[in-house]
Amino acid sequence: MEEKNILAYFKSPEQAEKALEQLKPLKLIDSSINRFDGYPGDGSDRILNPITSDFPGLGYLTLGGDFPDRDAAILAATSVDASGMSAGAEKDETAGRDILLTVVIEEDDFAKAMAIIEKAGALV
Structure with a gap:
């Protein structure tokens, strides 16, 4: 069987998880949910006070x-x-679409998967 890939962009991890849950009954080969950003690192999550911190x-x-x-x-x-x-x-x-749902699915379920993902609010 041929495989198809889908990259779907969501505004929240919960949206992506909900879509992935709906995809489970299909012939899903692999999937992942990741947050991405244009800048490397974790940055400011370690600063308590910008006036006194280095x-x-x-x-x-x-x-x-x-x-x-x-x-x-x-x-x-x-x-x-x-x-x-x-x-x-x-x-x-x-x-605001910084959550990426990546799906690898069997070709015969591709159209169904696309419909589920688009209905869940993704930008595909």
Whole structure:
């Protein structure tokens, strides 16, 4: 049998888990749910007080990034996301979709799987 892959983007882990649960009766070969980000590392989750703590820069605090070099940290700090001065685009369908459901499924169940995933609110 042939296999098909699906990459579906959700706004919350719960949405992705619900969709995956509905896919279980199908011929599911493999699946995973991951959060992704444009910046490396865990960053600000370790800072208690930015006034008294030692931190490498704005991108570390606001983007949660551990940057491999100073240049990357400076470039990340230029993002509107780092400053908090942008509310984002109102009609941007991709905004907030940082949960990735990856599914490998048998080809004959592909259409059913796509219907379930799209109904669950994914961007495919």
